[in-house]
Amino acid sequence: MPPSTPQRLLITGGAGFIGSNLVRMALADGHEVLNLDALTYAGNLASLSDIELSLNYQFAHVDITNAAAIDATVADYRPDAIMHLAAESHVDRSIDGPSQFIQTNVIGTFNLLQSSLKHYRSLEGDAKDRFRFLHVSTDEVYGSLGETGLFSETTPYDPHSPYSASKASSDHLARAWQDTYGLPVMVTNCSNNYGPYQFPEKLIPVVILKCLRGEPIPVYGKGENIRDWLYVEDHCRALLTVIEKGTPGETYNIGGNNEQRNIDLVHLICNLMDELCPKVPSPPETGESAKVRGISNSNSSKVPSPPGTGERARVKGQENKTPHSTPDGASRSERAKQKSPLSTSGGEGQGEGAKQNSPLSTSGGEGEGEKGYASLITFVTDRPGHDLRYAIDASKIKRELGWEPQEDFESGFRKTVQWYLDNQLWEQDIL
Numbered sequence: 001m002p003p004s005t006p007q008r009l010l011i012t013g014g015a016g017f018i019g020s021n022l023v024r025m026a027l028a029d030g031h032e033v034l035n036l037d038a039l040t041y042a043g044n045l046a047s048l049s050d051i052e053l054s055l056n057y058q059f060a061h062v063d064i065t066n067a068a069a070i071d072a073t074v075a076d077y078r079p080d081a082i083m084h085l086a087a088e089s090h091v092d093r094s095i096d097g098p099s100q101f102i103q104t105n106v107i108g109t110f111n112l113l114q115s116s117l118k119h120y121r122s123l124e125g126d127a128k129d130r131f132r133f134l135h136v137s138t139d140e141v142y143g144s145l146g147e148t149g150l151f152s153e154t155t156p157y158d159p160h161s162p163y164s165a166s167k168a169s170s171d172h173l174a175r176a177w178q179d180t181y182g183l184p185v186m187v188t189n190c191s192n193n194y195g196p197y198q199f200p201e202k203l204i205p206v207v208i209l210k211c212l213r214g215e216p217i218p219v220y221g222k223g224e225n226i227r228d229w230l231y232v233e234d235h236c237r238a239l240l241t242v243i244e245k246g247t248p249g250e251t252y253n254i255g256g257n258n259e260q261r262n263i264d265l266v267h268l269i270c271n272l273m274d275e276l277c278p279k280v281p282s283p284p285e286t287g288e289s290a291k292v293r294g295i296s297n298s299n300s301s302k303v304p305s306p307p308g309t310g311e312r313a314r315v316k317g318q319e320n321k322t323p324h325s326t327p328d329g330a331s332r333s334e335r336a337k338q339k340s341p342l343s344t345s346g347g348e349g350q351g352e353g354a355k356q357n358s359p360l361s362t363s364g365g366e367g368e369g370e371k372g373y374a375s376l377i378t379f380v381t382d383r384p385g386h387d388l389r390y391a392i393d394a395s396k397i398k399r400e401l402g403w404e405p406q407e408d409f410e411s412g413f414r415k416t417v418q419w420y421l422d423n424q425l426w427e428q429d430i431l
Helices: 017-028 067-077 091-096 099-122 125-130 162-181 203-213 232-245 262-276 372-376 395-401 409-422 424-430
Strands: 008-012 032-037 057-061 081-084 132-138 185-190 192-194 217-220 226-231 251-254 259-261 377-380
Touching: 008 017, 008 067, 017 032, 017 232, 032 067, 057 067, 067 099, 081 099, 081 232, 091 099, 091 162, 099 132, 099 162, 132 162, 132 232, 162 185, 185 232, 192 232, 192 409, 203 217, 203 262, 203 372, 203 409, 203 424, 217 262, 226 232, 226 262, 226 409, 232 251, 232 395, 251 395, 259 262, 262 372, 262 377, 262 409, 372 377, 409 424
Parallel strands: 008 032, 008 081, 032 057, 081 132, 132 185, 185 251, 192 226, 217 377
Antiparallel strands: 226 259
16 A cells, blocks of 8 residues: 655665666655666666656666765655665676675675665655654575575574675675664565566576577576565565565565475476467577576677667766666676676575475476476586575564555466566666
């Protein structure tokens, strides 16, 4: 349900996967939104072409690593709440190039906290009582689970990758600004997100695009790693619920209660592709098709941009061309150098019952002997420090704020695959 009082929201990383879905939902609820994003490779304004002319929407091309630009933007917009999603989030990229993750996730968050504190101290009365800073984080900060158990809000942090370590650092900074300076901060930690508008470097869109191109589908190790999957719109509704009802100083875990082994998820995608797009295409006649790292041949079928791409008329603030602050990755200039196997970190993006939760789940192995798209499955060397299992206990947010996921995994997953099939122009435009 929409909140009783519309607010002026500043959303960082609003051109990314989770951010664009959040911006759209916030506007539908009647909020005013300033979308602040640096627009590197995973930030795409085409994802917001349907709302770009909304009178309640503004865009600011600003990098959170630019402290002066952040100060000016926050002071000028004077938000009722800040929802901080901007982050580098791709684990493989963090292994290859950790520096940008420290700059964006740690220094960028510090800059935003400082600007938010200045703004908060300038407020009076109801405006001050109403202000909130929501820091959006990932379940990866908790480390890895065994075959049983769930991450709760009191689980000790145990990050294993440069990405998760940078997010853990930013979580601690946010809580420190609450405890030390009284900034009304709330933190959320989510499981892997799936849904429309996810940049094709994460597991689900990578597998779909590999199927469409007839290219090998890379699966780390034997695909035994387990993740909990949360539909992105459920996550966005949870974030808006926290802004409306959450208590400053609290942490809320947000999960989908949908554990799946990676290999089962890949087989599920292949099965849906066999149904929805039954002809397996031949691979492109280039050497790229032999590669299983990243999205190969990304420019081989470039098409004109879909309507709504390009610069927006309602752009506010300073432009900044430095690498970025959206929820999904690194700079365009680094993309060719840092092509990587699929990532299973789904969001800010990111077990027991994994083989039981979904009637669509299937098990399987190497593509040899498989039929249809499953024949493309190729096991590759596992990622260093690859966590075995993530699973979220979301009982606190249900108990205290009344939120629980609404999207059934089977229907949500089918909608997601169909969306990528229906929006191949969007995919080709951003690659």
